[in-house]
Amino acid sequence: MAAIFQGVGAAAALSSSPSNSFDSKKFVFSPCRSFSVRKGASFAVVRSDGRVNLNPKGRRAQQLISNAVATKSDNAAASSSSKPGHELLLFEALQEGLEEEMERDPRVCVMGEDVGHYGGSYKVTKGLAKKFGDLRVLDTPIAENSFTGMGIGAAMTGLRPVVEGMNMGFLLLAFNQISNNCGMLHYTSGGQFTIPIVIRGPGGVGRQLGAEHSQRLESYFQSIPGIQMVACSTPYNAKGLMKAAIRSENPVIFFEHVLLYNLKERIPDEDYICNLEEAEMVRPGEHVTILTYSRMRYHVMQAAKTLVNKGYDPEVIDIRSLKPFDLYTIGNSVKKTHRVLIVEECMRTGGIGASLIAAITENFNDYLDAPIMCLSSQDVPTPYAGTLEEVTVVQPAQIVTAVEQLCQ
């Protein structure tokens, strides 16, 4: 799968509409070279030989895959017009997935705060209310506990609601519904009811959003029996996982990340879904297995560039499925490399990394040459101040140091 990462200019030019409640310009997947961005330039492409190509408006230049995640050397010498698929941003990919599923199945409905007329605070549900009407795209009052419960109740009868938490952190108010009803009803009813609900929303540490809006709920939800959890990280897997989640008969909690909504990628035109339980091989390698998900994937890939320059060959796996873990892919990788580094955004105590360490140790202890290392966020409420916040989260430099330590 080829992916193209655009620079700041593109994100700025393309997401200039005012209702984008997140400051799109601030997410930067910074390639190792910095390039100047002209105001109004459509986008800049960093070529694999290091030259920077600033595009004049309207003309698509050669799209060279310059990222470190390419699994095959796909030299796209052809111009983009003959390339299959279409380019879009991650939130648009989510919207496409939602829209296609709503068209395909009339039982799919969306409920959440400001999802309808306002278009969604991250624009994931933009245009859906106009297309599908007020009964299928429901603006709820600010009452998370109730409307999540109502979504679960509706799902018990066969409807397939997609419940949006405006920020994942708000779903803490609905914890009882998610844990006791969403997770357990299939079991306690002896299989009579299935809960085909999708609970989605942005979470994770953003840019100085404050402690209560920077939560990583995957660590709190992972213990709930009966639910599935997935985390998307690229437009391709966002759309694929969204569609799979909606089609799944199990309740799925779908984790998006506040800072990833403006990632751009070219995705196929045809209908496709991603396997909910499968991990994604981002970069095959030999020396060390780096397990990650969501935003940390990009920090890892940034570190991978430095590591490659230093002579290491990391294998990067985006685990995607947070519950259950794809131990098959992970196990094969551990068998190959014998060293594991986990990079996550959860806190060290009780996070996804902690569970992953336990799972790998229990299953693959014989293959490990060194103790598993886990880099997580600090066990603190996320501070507002920018520098403090940066230190709270894992940075690429720390990943490089960790790999070097691991590979001694």
Add this chain to the structure above:
Amino acid sequence: MALSHLAASASRSSSLLKPLSSALSLRRSISGDNSPLTVETSVPFTSHQCEAPSRSVETNPKELLTFFRDMALMRRMEIAADSLYKAKLIRGFCHLYDGQEAVAVGMEAAITKKDCIITAYRDHCTFVSRGGTLLEVFAELMGRQAGCSKGKGGSMHFYKKDSNFYGGHGIVGAQVPLGCGLAFAQKYSKDETVTFALYGDGAANQGQLFEALNISALWDLPAILVCENNHYGMGTAEWRAAKSPAYYKRGDYVPGLKVDGMDALAVKQACKFAKEHALKNGPIILEMDTYRYHGHSMSDPGSTYRTRDEISGVRQERDPIERIRKLILSHDLATEKELKDVEKEVRKEESPMPEPSELFTNVYAKGLGVESFGADRKEVRATLP
């Protein structure tokens, strides 16, 4: 602000505001003037399950001028925060209070610093009215150590313990049970003080509010729940979120009062009334009918769900600062020029903070680890012998 309307409106002011007694016929220096003045509120109070207080409010020129100054300060502060946000010196979320200043100012005039106030994330002005300084506000907004929460809280987490301001909360509605808890502690220690728990029309639909209200009524707590109804919960208008937008009535068995939140004197009267009521009879709900000029937060333009005409209409007719200005002028308490001077002074104080590099130090140091973050051990390691 509608300065241009001043000349036209000054002549109309006498018809808008009917002073029952005008204590002054001559202009005089008002800096220390405490002579009583009685003014009528703009609209009568509407009550639910209780007797509404009188429309005539006791005040004095000094208080009126303080109101004017404070509200002008708050207005300028919020506008300055707006520009700082756009200049990316303030990051994350920033919810502005301009248009709603009368609620903060009027409430403060009716109570003491021993009474507690707790509110949600639109807290900059409430913090200032509780005694916070501009330095603390802007330093916190910019993430500096001099901020009221040492830069760790941000816009939504302003607190001031010594003047009983309990924040500053990001999750909608979560502060109301906290507020009832404050009231419980006050009753427990027999302080004869009350708690004002502020929330918005969006939060009024939260279940925890009704739970807390039920318990407060059961236990007779001195809790005053104040709904700052600015008619929009984020992007959703009140009629689309609430079956019954009469928030003062939604306490059902708890008495309620509807107040014009753009009239600082009405707010003051209502809060005074509420405090007396709460100390004797338990919880009461106040609904402040107010309006915010900005969008919900800085990332919301505020125009996708309401028209610009509506916003400018409210600004022209109900702006709280204008109202006080007209009142002052109609009573000849100050000249136009004096008021403009006050505003200029306020503007100077407000000029955006420069980048004070001495305020900004990298707080993260290993020794400070536990203290800066305040929560947990940084690492847990056990070495076995």
